[in-house]
Amino acid sequence: MNVTNPLQVTIRIKASDDPIDLKALEESGGKYLPLKYPKFGFLSEAHRIEYNRIRRRLRGGGEEK
Numbered sequence: 001m002n003v004t005n006p007l008q009v010t011i012r013i014k015a016s017d018d019p020i021d022l023k024a025l026e027e028s029g030g031k032y033l034p035l036k037y038p039k040f041g042f043l044s045e046a047h048r049i050e051y052n053r054i055r056r057r058l059r060g061g062g063e064e065k
Contacts, residue, residue, distance in 0.1 A: 011042040024055035 015038035016022070025032065025040050028051035033039040042048040 011045055011048045012039040013042075013048065014038075015040050020058045021055060024051050024058055027054045 012033065015032060021040075022032075028047055029043070030047060030051055031041045033041045040051070042051065
């Protein structure tokens with residue numbers, strides 16, 4: 001990964017191949033990182049929180065008022 005890239009991924013979580021998780025990753029602006037142990041990467045904690053919010057919405061839980 002290029003260290004001088006301002007869009008460098010800073011937050012990483014374990015990847016999943018669940019279609020809902022992949023859709024939430026796409027909608028939140030995250031990236032799939034094909035490492036030895038694949039990860040989902042996010043630019044900030046705010047992006048990871050958005051991923052979790054979208055994931056809950058897609059699964060039918062945690063509806064916002």
